[in-house]
Amino acid sequence: MIQKKICMLGSYAVGKTSLVRQFVTSKFSDQYLTTVGVKIDRKAVNINGHDVRMMLWDLHGEDGYQQVHASYLRGMAGYLLVADGTRPESMETVHKLHQRAVETVGSVPFILLVNKLDLVDEWAISDASLDELKSDGWNVQTTSAKTGERVNESFAELARQMLAVS
Amino acid sequence: MHDVVFGQYLEASCMSSASNDRPASTPRRAVPRGAEAMQELRRLLVQPEQHRLDDLEEQVEHISVDAEKLSQILPEAVRRGSQRDHHLAKALAPTLTDAFQDSIRRNPQGLVDVIAPIMGPAIRRSIRQAISSMVESLNQTLEHSFSWKGLQWRMEAMRTGKPFAEVVLLHTLIYRIEQVLLIHRDSGLLLAQASTSADREKDADLVSGMLTAIRDFVRDSFGGNSADMLDAMQVGDRTVWVEDGPEAVLAVAFRGYPPQELRERLIETLEQIHVDYREPLASFAGDDTAMQPAEELLEPLLVAEYRATNRRKGLSVGRIIGWAIPLLLIGAIGWWLFQLVQDRYWTRRLSTALDLPPSVQLSYDHGTVTITGEARHEWLERVSERTSRFPQIQHWDWAQVKDRDSDWLQFLKQLRDEPGVVVTESGRDSAGYFVRGLRDPLARDPEKLLANQTAVQDGVRMEFAPYECPDDAFETWRATAALQPPHGAEIRVAEGKLLLVGTAPIEFVSRARTLAELTLPQRSTDETQLTITYPAWQQWLDVVRELAGVEIVSAEIRDDEYFFEGKRDPLVHDPHQLLDGPAVDRSKLHLQWQSYYCLDESFVRQRLDAAIKLPSTVWVDYQGGKLTFTGAASHGWTKYAQEKLSNTSGLPAFDLSQVREPESVRKPSLREQLSAIVIEAGREDTYVLSASKQQLDDAAQVIRQIIAVAERNRVQVRIEVRGRGVASPGDATGELLGTNWAEQVTGHLIDRGIPTRWLRPIAERSTAEQRTTSSQTPPRSVTFHIVNDGH
Ligand SMILES: Nc1nc2c(ncn2[C@@H]2O[C@H](COP(=O)(O)OP(=O)(O)O)[C@@H](O)[C@H]2O)c(=O)[nH]1
Ligand SMILES: [Mg+2]
Numbered sequence: 001m002i003q004k005k006i007c008m009l010g011s012y013a014v015g016k017t018s019l020v021r022q023f024v025t026s027k028f029s030d031q032y033l034t035t036v037g038v039k040i041d042r043k044a045v046n047i048n049g050h051d052v053r054m055m056l057w058d059l060h061g062e063d064g065y066q067q068v069h070a071s072y073l074r075g076m077a078g079y080l081l082v083a084d085g086t087r088p089e090s091m092e093t094v095h096k097l098h099q100r101a102v103e104t105v106g107s108v109p110f111i112l113l114v115n116k117l118d119l120v121d122e123w124a125i126s127d128a129s130l131d132e133l134k135s136d137g138w139n140v141q142t143t144s145a146k147t148g149e150r151v152n153e154s155f156a157e158l159a160r161q162m163l164a165v166s
Numbered sequence: 167m168h169d170v171v172f173g174q175y176l177e178a179s180c181m182s183s184a185s186n187d188r189p190a191s192t193p194r195r196a197v198p199r200g201a202e203a204m205q206e207l208r209r210l211l212v213q214p215e216q217h218r219l220d221d222l223e224e225q226v227e228h229i230s231v232d233a234e235k236l237s238q239i240l241p242e243a244v245r246r247g248s249q250r251d252h253h254l255a256k257a258l259a260p261t262l263t264d265a266f267q268d269s270i271r272r273n274p275q276g277l278v279d280v281i282a283p284i285m286g287p288a289i290r291r292s293i294r295q296a297i298s299s300m301v302e303s304l305n306q307t308l309e310h311s312f313s314w315k316g317l318q319w320r321m322e323a324m325r326t327g328k329p330f331a332e333v334v335l336l337h338t339l340i341y342r343i344e345q346v347l348l349i350h351r352d353s354g355l356l357l358a359q360a361s362t363s364a365d366r367e368k369d370a371d372l373v374s375g376m377l378t379a380i381r382d383f384v385r386d387s388f389g390g391n392s393a394d395m396l397d398a399m400q401v402g403d404r405t406v407w408v409e410d411g412p413e414a415v416l417a418v419a420f421r422g423y424p425p426q427e428l429r430e431r432l433i434e435t436l437e438q439i440h441v442d443y444r445e446p447l448a449s450f451a452g453d454d455t456a457m458q459p460a461e462e463l464l465e466p467l468l469v470a471e472y473r474a475t476n477r478r479k480g481l482s483v484g485r486i487i488g489w490a491i492p493l494l495l496i497g498a499i500g501w502w503l504f505q506l507v508q509d510r511y512w513t514r515r516l517s518t519a520l521d522l523p524p525s526v527q528l529s530y531d532h533g534t535v536t537i538t539g540e541a542r543h544e545w546l547e548r549v550s551e552r553t554s555r556f557p558q559i560q561h562w563d564w565a566q567v568k569d570r571d572s573d574w575l576q577f578l579k580q581l582r583d584e585p586g587v588v589v590t591e592s593g594r595d596s597a598g599y600f601v602r603g604l605r606d607p608l609a610r611d612p613e614k615l616l617a618n619q620t621a622v623q624d625g626v627r628m629e630f631a632p633y634e635c636p637d638d639a640f641e642t643w644r645a646t647a648a649l650q651p652p653h654g655a656e657i658r659v660a661e662g663k664l665l666l667v668g669t670a671p672i673e674f675v676s677r678a679r680t681l682a683e684l685t686l687p688q689r690s691t692d693e694t695q696l697t698i699t700y701p702a703w704q705q706w707l708d709v710v711r712e713l714a715g716v717e718i719v720s721a722e723i724r725d726d727e728y729f730f731e732g733k734r735d736p737l738v739h740d741p742h743q744l745l746d747g748p749a750v751d752r753s754k755l756h757l758q759w760q761s762y763y764c765l766d767e768s769f770v771r772q773r774l775d776a777a778i779k780l781p782s783t784v785w786v787d788y789q790g791g792k793l794t795f796t797g798a799a800s801h802g803w804t805k806y807a808q809e810k811l812s813n814t815s816g817l818p819a820f821d822l823s824q825v826r827e828p829e830s831v832r833k834p835s836l837r838e839q840l841s842a843i844v845i846e847a848g849r850e851d852t853y854v855l856s857a858s859k860q861q862l863d864d865a866a867q868v869i870r871q872i873i874a875v876a877e878r879n880r881v882q883v884r885i886e887v888r889g890r891g892v893a894s895p896g897d898a899t900g901e902l903l904g905t906n907w908a909e910q911v912t913g914h915l916i917d918r919g920i921p922t923r924w925l926r927p928i929a930e931r932s933t934a935e936q937r938t939t940s941s942q943t944p945p946r947s948v949t950f951h952i953v954n955d956g957h
Contacts, residue, residue: 002452003371005353038383040354040375052452055355055375071382075353077452162452 002050004162005075007057009068009101010082011093015115018145019082020058023155028146038072045159052159068097070104078109078162080154085114085123085142109161110139111154117144341422342470344404347374348439348460349415350450354378357414357450357457360464377417381408411436413447418467428467435463505532516556520549526567533560543571574599574626577619581612586635598625606635608643638662641686649678655696662687666696672726673702676751702750703728713738715764727754735764736816737772763816765791770818771878777814778807784825793820798827836875837952839868840885845911845948862911865950866918872952873924882955885920887912888930889948903946904929911948926953 008016017039022028024043039058044051057076059068073079079101083090094112101110112133114125120142130140139157143150208216247254323329345366348358356374361367377399384396399406401419409416409432416436418428439460440447446456512530522528526539546569553562569575571594581601582589586609592601605612612628634640641659651657655670657678664682666675675691675698682691700723707721715735722729728750740757763769767788774786774793784797795807804825811820843865845858869885876883889907891900908927916922930949 001454003355003454004452005355005375038379040372040379042371042375053371055353055371057354057375057379069382069386071386072379074382075350075355077353 001053002163003053003055004077004159005055005057006158006162007059007073007076007079007101008082009059009079009094009097011084011087011090012060014082014084014087014090015145016080016082017058019080019113019115019143019151020056022145022148022151024056026148028148043155045156047156047159047163050163052163054155054159068100070100073101073104076101076105076108077165078158080158081110081112083112083114083125085116085125086119088124091125091129109158109165111158111161112138112140113143113154114140115143115145117142117149118146341420341424341428343418343420343424343428343468345370345373345419346464346467347377347417347419348457348464349374349378349417350447351378351411351413351415353452355450355452355454357447357454358460358464360461360468362468374417377406377408378415407432409433409436411440413450414439416464431467435467439463512559519555520552521545530559533558534563535559535561536563537567540568540570543569543575573619577616577626580615580619584610584612584615585637586610586640587612587630588633588635598627600627600629602629603631604633605630606640607632608640608647609635636687644685645678645681648681649674651678659686660692664691666691666693668695669697669699671699671701676726698726700728700750706750714766715769717762719760727756729756729758731758731760733760733762735769736761737764737769765818768878769816773814773816774811777817778810788818791818793818794824795820795822796824799825801827836868836872840865840872840950840952843868843950846946862914862918865911866915866920869915869920869924869950873920883924884926884953884955885924886951886953887915887925887927887948888951889927890930890946901929907946907948 008020010016018028020039020041024041038060041056041058042053043056044053046052057072059072081094081098083094098110101108114130116123134140139161141150141154141157143154145151244254342362344363345361346359347356347370349355350357354375354377356371359367359370361370380399381396397408397410399408404419404421406417406419407429409429414436416432416439418432420428442463443457443460450457509530512535513528516522516530516535517528520528523541523545526537526541526545529536529538546564546567550562550564553559574594578589578592578601581587581603586606587603588605589601589603591603592599594600601612612630616626616628634644638659638661642657645657645659645664649657652670652674655666655668655674658665658667664678664686666678670678675693675696679691683689703723707718710716710732711718715738717733719731719733720729721731740759763773770788770793771786774780780786781797781799781803784795784799784803787794787796793811799807804822808822811817811822843861845861845865872883872885875881887908889904889909889911891903891905891907905927908929912922912925912927915925
């Protein structure tokens with residue numbers, strides 16, 4: 001059995017908890033409950049005949065009051081950076097957290113999920129800025145925890161990349 | 167020096183052997199013959215040295231070996247060298263030290279990983295020794311507590327070499343280990359596990375992750391030193407012990423109280439794992455297959471220990487003491503330590519959680535939080551709400567903290583309770599306390615209330631807008647102030663009505679009704695306990711009753727309206743003009759008058775005067791309900807009068823028969839008649855003579871008539887009764903006598919029915935002039951004179 005620690009990183013209320021819930025239980029709730037500290041979930045996926053158990057560390061959102069401590073990030077094999085398409089400032093947090101992740105565990109696979117795709121009309125993050133990241137080699141996906149669009153695929157893609165590394 | 171030479175030779179020979187593979191012949195044989203003399207000389211000069219050089223040459227030849235051979239020889243050489251003496255070690259030490267330090271500097275973790283399993287047991291051993299010496303001293307305190315069991319344990323202690331107290335400790339414990347987790351230190355991923363139930367196994371990976379996260383959290387929260395890792399946790403009645411290794415963490419979950427030994431076993435197991443699985447641990451990237459065999463090492467940890475079933479043979483005092491004292495002592499120490507940690511933890515946690523201001527101190531003791539110092543009320547309130555967040559705390563002691571605002575709140579409460587004062591806003595800002603609200607002008611002045619509250623007097627700002635308090639008490643005050651109830655009446659506002667009690671005049675009552683209607687919610691009065699009086703009415707009736715020319719037929723009050731029926735002479739004006747003072751409300755007065763003729767003399771005379779003009783010679787006397795005309799008048803006038811009077815209504819019966827023809831008599835005026843009367847007194851007499859009786863009667867008759875006229879005309883007159891005594895100048899007796907005469911005559915007149923107030927007896931002053939003028943008047947006499955009365 002292969003296990004991987006994956007951290008969900010992003011500003012508060014971008015949908016980290018919702019994405020994990022959608023991925024693990026295929027459910028979505030409009031209710032917003034701040035994640036305090038960390039919540040750990042798990043889901044097993046099969047990648048090319050390998051069973052991979054993803055241990056998903058859903059961290060509390062990064063904001064002015066709470067900082068994601070580096071110690072939570074130790075030992076992770078990959079991470080999902082989550083931004084809220086309707087909140088441009090959530091991208092800044094993504095960069096900050098990405099930097100912290102690199103400082104803590106070095107370079108491991110990650111995917112940027114720009115979430116709330118169902119609200120794409122209200123999006124305030126330009127395609128151009130996402131294209132720029134892509135050209136820097138970032139894997140950028142747009143997801144919706146609400147409709148489930150591209151959620152499973154994105155988690156699976158991360159799992160694939162992690163397997164390729166090890 | 168010696169070393170250097172040796173070194174050069176060594177070097178040279180090595181080089182030569184490198185160029186010429188075959189071992190070289192001795193140097194002596196290589197020297198040519200011609201040089202023999204030189205050789206001999208050398209032998210002679212430096213023979214001893216030559217020998218040594220030869221020796222060395224031989225040695226060097228033996229040493230000449232290659233690296234390959236050296237590698238075979240070196241270990242043996244080192245072994246032998248170190249067996250012989252310490253020279254080798256000494257020579258190598260600096261190099262080794264340098265190398266070692268360099269290696270550590272480059273890869274410290276490597277050293278730690280290698281050394282931890284080795285050092286661990288050694289360190290542990292020394293700690294155990296330290297603990298056991300402590301237990302040993304405890305042991306001494308327990309020395310005298312013995313029982314059968316105690317003795318057994320004592321024997322066990324002797325047998326095993328453990329201190330007695332430790333044995334006791336071991337025997338009293340029961341525990342059961344339910345799960346053992348081996349967790350990858352960095353990622354929190356589960357490496358291997360052992361568990362007493364399959365159920366528990368399922369979630370072991372989540373538990374591992376959470377456990378790691380919690381420990382990360384605790385470390386982050388309580389300081390970043392990784393040596394301070396959380397190594398025990400209480401979850402319900404389960405305890406988790408965690409032991410840290412360089413790569414992996416070992417966690418055991420158990421119930422009960424395992425011996426400290428378990429810790430050691432954990433550490434030993436963890437160290438074993440680190441030794442056995444060094445490679446897979448170091449390269450662990452999620453695949454736990456290589457770690458699975460480690461479960462064999464974990465399983466032995468799933469132990470349970472139960473208290474030996476002791477056959478109770480009754481509790482001897484010794485046994486109880488043998489058990490109780492050590493347990494109590496150990497419990498007490500443990501408890502004390504636990505409390506110490508607990509107290510500090512809670513004190514710190516609560517201090518931050520409750521946002522403790524500097525003026526407040528907080529202490530935690532045995533589940534009780536005591537708060538001392540002083541604080542703002544606001545803070546106290548906020549905190550007491552938050553206490554529910556700490557269900558672990560059984561008791562909060564607030565009694566010792568002073569509420570800085572308590573005096574203020576006390577004052578506010580007083581203000582709120584104060585009738586007629588409404589507090590709409592209160593609080594504290596940078597300038598101090600303030601309160602705003604409404605105040606009935608009749609309410610007590612809040613400033614005065616404040617004056618009693620010395621503690622908060624300063625800096626309280628108060629703003630009160632006037633308003634009318636609708637409370638009954640205030641309505642009562644206002645009504646009382648407005649109505650000023652008369653003596654005997656009381657008013658009170660109750661349930662929005664004006665309650666009137668007692669006795670009160672209608673004027674007051676009607677004002678009260680108006681007030682009630684205008685100002686009170688119920689707009690009405692309650693008069694069930696009220697007796698209404700009508701003083702103005704009564705007074706008016708009294709006046710009317712006394713009035714001449716008016717007669718009351720009936721007078722009554724119905725529904726506060728006055729119904730009056732009366733008779734009135736046409737000569738009398740409408741009597742309500744007579745009213746002064748509290749007037750009867752005219753709109754409520756219903757008067758009904760019938761005309762009638764009043765036969766009082768004044769009415770009769772007025773009607774008479776209006777009807778007929780009397781000649782000066784005719785007098786009318788009204789007596790016994792009849793008008794009697796006397797005097798002189800022409801017959802014609804008498805006839806005219808007869809007719810006129812008969813046609814005039816409102817006159818009584820009349821008699822004109824005594825009017826005679828004018829020539830027959832001219833009746834003197836009353837004044838003339840009066841002054842014509844002289845009452846004489848004899849020279850020697852002291853009393854008025856009986857002969858004067860006729861004159862006295864006449865005088866009385868005339869005076870009566872004068873009085874009637876005076877009364878009718880409302881003229882104030884007096885009849886002077888002048889007595890004259892002896893007319894000798896300066897004779898006082900004469901004047902005295904005159905007074906006497908006058909008084910005597912006055913008495914006679916009073917006897918004849920003349921009211922005293924009309925009469926004034928005086929002595930006639932006998933001046934010379936008078937004497938001459940009154941020469942005809944007798945020397946002793948009484949005469950009468952009308953005078954206007956001054957007062
Ligand atoms: N419309 C929409 N709402 C979302 C989506 N994902 C999350 N939310 C909502 O955003 C809020 C925050 O979500 P949550 O998962 O708790 O965010 P977290 O703080 O990053 O864990 C919640 O009210 C969610 O219902 C999404 O894809 N679409
Ligand atoms: Mg969340």
